[in-house]
Amino acid sequence: MSVPIMRLFLAIVLLFVILIAWTSRWSVFGAEALRENPLDKRPLFAGLQVKRGAITAAGGEVLAKSVRVRRKGGSIYEREYPTDSLFGHPVGYANLLFGQLSGLERSRNDELTGTTSELNSIVDQLQGKRRAGNTVVTTLDADAQRVATDALGGQKGAIVAIEPKTGAVKTMVSSPGYDPNDVRDPDALSALNRDTENAPLLDRVTQGTYPPGSTFKVVTASAAIDSGQFTPDSVLNGDTGKVISGTPLNNDSNVSYGDIDLRTALKNSVNVVWAQVAERLGKQTMADYMDRFGFYRLPPLDYPKDQMIASGERGPNGRLIPVTSPLVDVGRMAIGQDKLTVTPLQMAMVVSAVANGGKLMKPHLTDKVVDPDGRTVDTIEPETWSEPISSQTAAEMTTMMRSVVDDGTGTAVQIPGLDIAAKTGTAQVGAPGSGLTQPWFVAFAPANDPQIALAVTVERSQGGSGGTVAAPIARQVFESLLR
Numbered sequence: 001m002s003v004p005i006m007r008l009f010l011a012i013v014l015l016f017v018i019l020i021a022w023t024s025r026w027s028v029f030g031a032e033a034l035r036e037n038p039l040d041k042r043p044l045f046a047g048l049q050v051k052r053g054a055i056t057a058a059g060g061e062v063l064a065k066s067v068r069v070r071r072k073g074g075s076i077y078e079r080e081y082p083t084d085s086l087f088g089h090p091v092g093y094a095n096l097l098f099g100q101l102s103g104l105e106r107s108r109n110d111e112l113t114g115t116t117s118e119l120n121s122i123v124d125q126l127q128g129k130r131r132a133g134n135t136v137v138t139t140l141d142a143d144a145q146r147v148a149t150d151a152l153g154g155q156k157g158a159i160v161a162i163e164p165k166t167g168a169v170k171t172m173v174s175s176p177g178y179d180p181n182d183v184r185d186p187d188a189l190s191a192l193n194r195d196t197e198n199a200p201l202l203d204r205v206t207q208g209t210y211p212p213g214s215t216f217k218v219v220t221a222s223a224a225i226d227s228g229q230f231t232p233d234s235v236l237n238g239d240t241g242k243v244i245s246g247t248p249l250n251n252d253s254n255v256s257y258g259d260i261d262l263r264t265a266l267k268n269s270v271n272v273v274w275a276q277v278a279e280r281l282g283k284q285t286m287a288d289y290m291d292r293f294g295f296y297r298l299p300p301l302d303y304p305k306d307q308m309i310a311s312g313e314r315g316p317n318g319r320l321i322p323v324t325s326p327l328v329d330v331g332r333m334a335i336g337q338d339k340l341t342v343t344p345l346q347m348a349m350v351v352s353a354v355a356n357g358g359k360l361m362k363p364h365l366t367d368k369v370v371d372p373d374g375r376t377v378d379t380i381e382p383e384t385w386s387e388p389i390s391s392q393t394a395a396e397m398t399t400m401m402r403s404v405v406d407d408g409t410g411t412a413v414q415i416p417g418l419d420i421a422a423k424t425g426t427a428q429v430g431a432p433g434s435g436l437t438q439p440w441f442v443a444f445a446p447a448n449d450p451q452i453a454l455a456v457t458v459e460r461s462q463g464g465s466g467g468t469v470a471a472p473i474a475r476q477v478f479e480s481l482l483r
Contacts (some may be wrong), residue, residue, distance in 0.1 A: 213425030278334030
């Protein structure tokens, strides 16, 4: 073969390879990114002719379904949400006429529309196959969701409950909520967006950032024991008014405890003890353990990334600042004060790791995906995300947290015959002297074989504490899920 012919042959082959690579870039490798681009409305408009799969609760109750409706120029599919506002935040909404998706409707859009890749879609069309969506079966417990919603009683706040051993999210309540059926009306959606006072579209479980109060002492205590620098029997002085970072820090009600061990300090939530612990541990150690528990990162939840926010210390501009920053008062951060803000999901993940012997499982809302023929095409298996603390530390923390419920600040959660490990928290919010608080309660049960870990918080309570306001709510959720 002559050299010119060989060169021509190689040039044609090279051009052919470039053509395949370029087309594959968009039809295969970059297809998912294109579909997730909010500026690309084509997949959404195409979805008007596709019957999206249903979304169901763990027990089979339908949370979202597609119905065919007549419109000018033909008929299309629209979404209906039979449970109205009950699952508004976790399920989200799919308003295809306006190209709007949120919640699981967005994060599981490919499964719900039966989409795999642009190339496969083209092949299916050529073969005459009609695209149909798969059913997404969630981990959510419908009965417990109702109980949790009722327990909040219309108060602004959030509740999230997780199975520590699997990461399955059983309840996910954000109040006030919204009815996703209303989103079909653009005026109603606009009104929801304008309601800045109540922020009904804000998912407080994953986007609400609040000072955690004393619930953060679970992280501080875990770091203290797991690092080997302290034991539950370590003794520090618990007198109120101790100077931390150059400024006196007081205990609740200015109570002085004298020399006490860490068990007693957690049971009675003694501020000055845990502030001293953090100062001795140092900023870097606290930063390391916060990272292990998932702070400063988005949670690995199967949920839209822009509907989640990372927990951590935040500066005046609202941006995260490292724990090692000179702006951070590590002693006050250790007791859930300073500039620390967290989401309820993050705190549920913290206690879930303690409950699961030190292993933090990836939280997930999806249990499995079922095709139109009833075949399970995908199952979400439990997956370890990190191991923040050792199993020994987790066991010691469990014992300490049980004392909080037995005869400490968390007695209001007590359920006969059920051992519960917990921590209360009460953060001061609002203007000085307003009396406004952010009550918290984080817990898991049964303490000897944890099945549920949860976090409860209530916004801007008038003088309420974690033990009086949030603990009774947690008790109702435990009773529902562990019935």
